[in-house]
Amino acid sequence: MKLYGSITSPFVRRVRFLCNEIGQPFELIDSLTDHGQSAMREKNPIWKVPCIEIDGLVIWDSHTIIDYLTEKFAGNPKLLRKPEGVERWRERNLVTAADGCVESAINVFYLRKDGVKTEEVAYLQKQRARVESILNWIKSQMLGHYFTNEAKIGLSELTLYCILDWLRFREMYPVLQDPVLKAYLEFHGQHPSFQATKLPG
Ligand SMILES: N[C@@H](CCC(=O)N[C@@H](CS)C(=O)NCC(=O)O)C(=O)O
Incomplete structure (x- = not known):
């Protein structure tokens, strides 16, 4: 792959x-290099990553790829928690949020990188406020370090960990100043597959 x-x-x-x-196993084609970016664009008209060839x-x-791998590896005990009934829709809402x-x-990160004074643009202020609103709602949905009573990582827990660690890494939100979010990162950060996919630095 x-x-x-x-x-x-x-x-x-x-x-x-x-x-x-x-x-x-997979071979990573780094989309941050010129070669990787043009190789990706040859295959993917959306020009966004992730994209896989398999x-x-x-x-x-990411959602379609995860659905594909889930189907291909059906029965593998290491697959993500599979919510059923009403929990399925609750999880979908969590992931969308x-x-x-x-x-x-x-959005704010890239425009800031391009030199836009993001604090002076009303739409970008709204984007920042949306981040805050969503994180507050997500926190209200947590049952300890998970979103259900089953202590197994599902797509919602996986998505949240990845976004929180990215917000921390890019300094786009003071994640570590929030005791709930900090505890979430510390708890799941011990997981071998989060360790294996650590962000640089
Ligand atoms: N809905 C997509 C979002 C993918 C996405 O936004 N990827 C970013 C990387 S963090 C990207 O490739 N951005 C490039 C761009 O916007 O030009 C998914 O779940 O895979």
Whole structure:
């Protein structure tokens, strides 16, 4: 399997985590290099990572990739927790919220990198406020270090860990100043597959 992506991307990290868990090896094509970026663009019209090549298929978007691997590795005990009934929809909401949070933060991050004074742009202020709103709601949904009484990582826990660690790494939100979020990062940070996919530095 080829994985187009960067080590720092919170979306790519979800896929790296799952591959590590289920034992799917991959060759990382670094999309931050010119070569990796153009190789990815040849395959993926959206120009976003993660994107994989596997079994003669090209698949993009972390959710579609995770669905594919979940189907391919059906029965593997290391797959993500599979919520059922009403919990399925609750988890989908959690994941959508966490995605919305990191997409808003990434927006601000890239514009700041391009020299935009983000604090002077009303839309970007709204993006920052959205990050805060989403994190507050997510915290209200936690049952200890998980979102359910089952102490197994599901897509919601995985997504949240990856976005919090990215927000911390890029200094886009004071995650470590929030006792609940800090405890979440410290707890799940011990997990071997989060250790194996650590952000640089
Ligand atoms: N919905 C996509 C989002 C992927 C995404 O936004 N990836 C970022 C990397 S962190 C990207 O490639 N951004 C490039 C760009 O926006 O030009 C997923 O879940 O995979």
